[in-house]
Amino acid sequence: MTQETEHTPVGTGADVLRALHHGRKPGDPLVLPGPWDAASARVFADAGFPALATPSAGVSASLGYDDGEGTPPDEMFAAIRRITRAVDVPVTADVEAGYALPAAELVERLLEAGAAGCNLEDSDPATGALVEPARQADRLAAVRAAAGSALVVNARVDTYLRGGRTPAEAVDRGRLYAAAGADCVYPILAPATHLGILADAVGVPLNALCKPGTLSPRELGVLGATRITFGGALHTEALASVRSLAAGLAL
Numbered sequence: 001m002t003q004e005t006e007h008t009p010v011g012t013g014a015d016v017l018r019a020l021h022h023g024r025k026p027g028d029p030l031v032l033p034g035p036w037d038a039a040s041a042r043v044f045a046d047a048g049f050p051a052l053a054t055p056s057a058g059v060s061a062s063l064g065y066d067d068g069e070g071t072p073p074d075e076m077f078a079a080i081r082r083i084t085r086a087v088d089v090p091v092t093a094d095v096e097a098g099y100a101l102p103a104a105e106l107v108e109r110l111l112e113a114g115a116a117g118c119n120l121e122d123s124d125p126a127t128g129a130l131v132e133p134a135r136q137a138d139r140l141a142a143v144r145a146a147a148g149s150a151l152v153v154n155a156r157v158d159t160y161l162r163g164g165r166t167p168a169e170a171v172d173r174g175r176l177y178a179a180a181g182a183d184c185v186y187p188i189l190a191p192a193t194h195l196g197i198l199a200d201a202v203g204v205p206l207n208a209l210c211k212p213g214t215l216s217p218r219e220l221g222v223l224g225a226t227r228i229t230f231g232g233a234l235h236t237e238a239l240a241s242v243r244s245l246a247a248g249l250a251l
Contacts, residue, residue, distance in 0.1 A: 013116030017051050017090040017152045018183060021205040021226055029208075029221035031228045034094075036062040036235045037079070038086035045087040053119070054083060056094040057232030061239075067232070068125040073099040077113045084114030092117030092152060097125055103142035110151060117152030118143075119186065122173065123162050130162050133173050137180040144181030154207055154227075155182035160189040167197045174202035184227055192223050199224035212237065 020030050033049055035041035036058030044052055057067040059079050065071040071079075080093045093115040098106050110118050120143065122136040123129060131139075140155055147153070155177035159169040167190075174185040186207035187198055192215055199206040208225035210217050210233075217228040 012150070013090040013114075014150050014152050017092060017116045018149075020050055020090075021152075021184060024221075024226055026224075027218050027222045029217055029225050029228045031217045032092070032230075034058055034230050034232070034234050035083055035091075036232075036238075038082045040235075040238070041083045041087045041091070045089050049089065051090045051092065051116070052083070052087065053092045053117075053229045054080060054094050055230065055232045055235065056096050056119075058235030059094075061232065061235060067096075069096050069099055073101065073109070077109050080110075080113040080115055090116035092119065092154065094119040097121050097123070097131075098139070098143075103139065104146040107143060107146040107151065111147075115151065117154060117183075119154045119156055121156035121158055121188075122177075123158040128162055130158060133176050136173070137176045140177050140182055141180040152183045153181060154184040154186050155180075156186040156188055156207075158188060160187055160191075167194050167201075170194075170198055171201040174198065174204075178202060178204045186227075186229075188231075192220065195220065195224035197224075199226070 032051055032053035033044040034055035035044055035052050041052055060067045060071045063071055063075055063079060084091045093110060095118050098120055122131045124131060143153060157170050157173045159173060163169055170187040170190060177185055184205045184207050185202050188209050190198060195208055205226035206224060207227040207229060208220045210220060210228050210230050212233055220228055
């Protein structure tokens with residue numbers, strides 16, 4: 001993946017990150033690589049990416065834990081802080097479902113860690129069940145009230161992962177979350193053919209997951225995505241390279 005350095009707006013980390021979501025042309029989405037530690041964050045920032053998005057899966061694996069809130073919150077926030085200290089670009093943090101922290105405490109921990117944004121999902125990591133939409137909207141509204149404009153909130157919609165997998169279900173949740181104060185909506189695993197429908201209906205920037213061997217970030221942008229993230233895929237690819245290196249050393 002190559003990246004041309006783009007002009008970075010001026011302001012706080014959240015101001016900069018929020019501005020990067022707007023005024024984008026089709027086919028020119030905001031591409032946010034997912035660093036799992038300080039070293040990988042520096043690699044991505046040095047490559048010219050204007051912002052980064054930590055993946056819970058990659059960070060958890062780097063710390064020796066399973067994804068799905070298997071990482072103790074103190075360790076996750078400490079890892080986020082190491083990443084934000086290592087780079088001069090805004091970092092948005094995947095904090096899964098929020099580790100059962102009250103909204104005000106979650107926001108405080110994120111800001112202390114230097115995060116400019118956060119990713120919050122609407123399913124229960126322990127059970128896999130979708131959270132009732134109004135309850136999740138209330139949670140997002142509380143986060144927005146506590147954060148003000150200091151965090152860019154990306155509301156993950158898990159209906160394609162755990163629900164009915166229909167655009168209507170994702171749109172209903174997306175609109176509700178946008179009304180609650182989400183800056184961006186992330187219908188994870190939405191088929192590429194649904195992105196345009198979702199982008200038109202939700203009314204805020206749409207985050208799409210880019211998976212290796214499928215459509216490129218540019219192609220996803222043409223279809224309607226404003227923002228592209230990779231989940232734990234970049235960490236997985238890096239680990240595969242380490243395994244290959246290890247196998248060579250063993251010969």
